[in-house]
Structures are given as structure tokens and as C-alpha cells.
Amino acid sequence: MEPSPSLDWVALSPSSLSADELTTWATRASCGAVVTFCGTVRHTSHEHDDIVALEYETGEEMAMGRLREVVAEARTRWPRLGAVAIHHRTGRVELRETAVVVAVSSPHRHEAFEAAQFCIDAVKDCVPMWKRELWEGGSAWSQDGRDILNVAEVPEVASVTGVNGAHDT
Amino acid sequence: MEPSPSLDWVALSPSSLSADELTTWATRASCGAVVTFCGTVRHTSHEHDDIVALEYETGEEMAMGRLREVVAEARTRWPRLGAVAIHHRTGRVELRETAVVVAVSSPHRHEAFEAAQFCIDAVKDCVPMWKRELWEGGSAWSQDGRDILNVAEVPEVASVTGVNGAHDT
Amino acid sequence: MARLVLFGPAREAAGASTGEFGGLSIDEVLREAVARYGSNFADVLSISQIWMNGEPSRGSVAVGPLDEIAVLPPISGG
């Protein structure tokens, strides 16, 4: 995949995601903080503890539109963000592999944490995407489906009031 | 550096840090979330906007002791964490390079975000470490020094109450 | 003929990922789809959102031959 020349980079990908590539891409001389989130396939779900893979299905245009809206909303809520990337896998993703990566840079760290957490919350609440769980000998749609929210409806995490140092890096 | 065989990995390093190595190391089949924070050298400080590098000085034993305490406190506050790593550079770190990396995995994402943010807050508030800012033609100790706190005194970020989905990955 | 697009559990319940229907509103199209695809599809439909042309929409909206109606069951991305 070609890195985005802008400060936004959203993508759907049928092949491996690289958290490293997104982290490096998001690192800017104007930013002191990069927060990267990886959602990885774990062996436990609500129903099973022997998951071997997940399979994601989406409607590409709808999902890309929503991913762009998520980034735009993050920039509205945290205007000083540097770079923002969200990449989501499609198709089959094996145990321990990364299904979704978010990378956010900002001058100071607390807004990068808040915005990264908002982005992954919003991906889960707003982006049309369906997950099938695969285990040895069977598979089923994930039982943790959520009603689709509009991006503006996604709550943000509470801001921090540190004892000191809340406003450096 | 040899990766830690345990679930904790703290280090001080005079050479480049790899966020990728820590993220990969922290990824576990029991965890659906990995949050990685990179503190990177930016060109702006409280006093200057032409920073070219930082230089970190520490007392190795004291700093390593405090890093271990930070990880232990994170595990006390978030008992379900998977792997926790904190690596900090020493010596000269160039613009855009990574001065500190935190990587935290957990079954669900909100505790990984909270614990990662706690870890970097605690590094800044508790670990004996002094930063010199270098710009073209000069250098000085950082003016954003903080009084050293005990690890238990570091406040944690407020927990999230999402509309839905707060307890999956 | 509006085009219906089905995703995830809705696709599986219908046994089809797309279908063409002659209804003149979203509600009419969905009634025809239930008649064609059966009660498992109706069950998924009852908990799904309906989008038209990439945006959330509602049952009374009129549909024409170029419109695409999507059935979106509860999502589970990330």
C-alpha cells in the first residue's frame, strides 16, 4: 500500500497490516507523541475459547466513507492532532494477527491517547463490518454485534487532570 | 537487546528503540488489544522551536528500579494486563527519533489504553531522568522539570463508559 | 428495479448478496425481500439498519431503479 502523502490515511486491506509502518508514517517533527492501537485476534470470544481466525466482511465504499468520517470527527474534537491513520483488515485474519490498526500523533500525548481511543471506539460503533469467528470444526457470526451509530454519537473518553506534567509531550 | 521471556520488559538503552519490536513482543493470543506509545523528539519545547536533539542523563539503577515499580503498579491497578514493556533512551536522541516506548496488551482495549497512559505519565513523574535540549548553536537543561512523585501518587485517567461495545476487544 | 445489497448475517440468511426488487419505497422492497428470502432473513432484518446509497435511511423513502438499498445487521468490526 502506498503511504498517504496527507495527514490522513484510511484503508481496508485483504493482506497483513503493519503497525510499524503506520507508527513510522505518523511520526512528525511537530509531534512529541504517537499512540498506536492494534486490535489483534485472540483465542477467546464471548462464546468460544479456541478461536483460530476471524473473517471480516464489509461493504467497501460504505466502510471507507465511515473511516474518513471517523478521522474528520477526531480532527474536529482534537484540532491539534498531527497524523491520523486507520487501517482495517478484510477477509480471514489468523490468531495473533492484527485486524485493525490506529495510529495518531500530536504535539502532546494526552490528545493522542484520547483521539486514538476515540478512533477505535468509533470504528467499532460506526463502520459497517461483520466478523465471523472460526474455531476448529466450526464457525459463526460474532455474537457481540452493535447497533450502528453515527460518528458524532460516539462518546469520548474523559480528559485527564494529571498532578503535573499533563501538558508536556 | 534480548526480548524478555516474562510478561514484563523494562530497559534503558543508549541506542535506537524499536516500537515495532515491543508491539510484536506484547502481542499475545490471550489479548485482543495492544496499545503502544512513542515519545518522539519534536522541534518545539517550552523555550525553543528549533530543537535538533535531546540528551538524556540518568542514574541507571535508580531508573531501572523505578521502571519496575511503574510496571508493578500498573499490574496492581489493572490486574488483567497481558504484557507490559517500557524502554527509555539514554544519551543523545535526534529529532523524530523515539525517546521512550510503552507497549501494553490486554484482553480488552480500554484497560490497555488506561494502563499505557498511566505508564508514560508515571515515567514522566517518577523516573529519575534529566533532559538537555540541543538546538543549532546551543543547549540547556529542559525547563519543564517536575518534582519526583512516588509511583502510587500518579493519578490514573478516568475510565470510559462507552455507549456500547465498551467491553469487547 | 431497486437493488438490494445484503451483508454478513443478512447475506447468509437470505442466501444471496444482492437482489433486484420492483417496490416503490424501501418498505415495499423489504416486504418483497422477506417474501423471497423467508423468515430467517426476516429475523435478521428486524434487527438491521437500512441505508440507501451509502447513508442511513427510512422505510417510507421512495426508491428508483438507480437506488441501492443496503441491509446492515449489527456490526462487529475492530
Next chain:
Amino acid sequence: MARLVLFGPAREAAGASTGEFGGLSIDEVLREAVARYGSNFADVLSISQIWMNGEPSRGSVAVGPLDEIAVLPPISGG
């Protein structure tokens, strides 16, 4: 002879990273250090924490020849 260890701005103000002092308490050692290193060092010392043997300590604590006293100015890691 307790050992004094100086870091960052304290090291720079003193012009030394370590020193040996004969005082019998932390306060005595620090008084001797101010006498040796001068007023710039005293300024940094006034805003510094004092640790002994790797742990926060206080001025009245007695020191012996194996003890290491560290002067820690405000920190700026991360």
C-alpha cells in the same frame, strides 16, 4: 566518608558527578557540598529531592561510609 552523587543540572552546577564528604547526617553532607560547590549548586539543591541508597530520604538521617546520597533535581524524562 559518605558518597554524594549528582545528576543533571545538579551535576553541572557542581562541576562534578560524585564527591566524598565526612558529614554524619544527610544535612551535614549537603552543607559541606554547598561549601565546596558554591551558590549555583545551592540553588539547584534547594529544588532537588534527596535519595539515599536508591530511595527517597530526609536530612536528619544518619549516614555511614557505605551510604550513597543522590541529589535529584526536578526530572524531565519521557
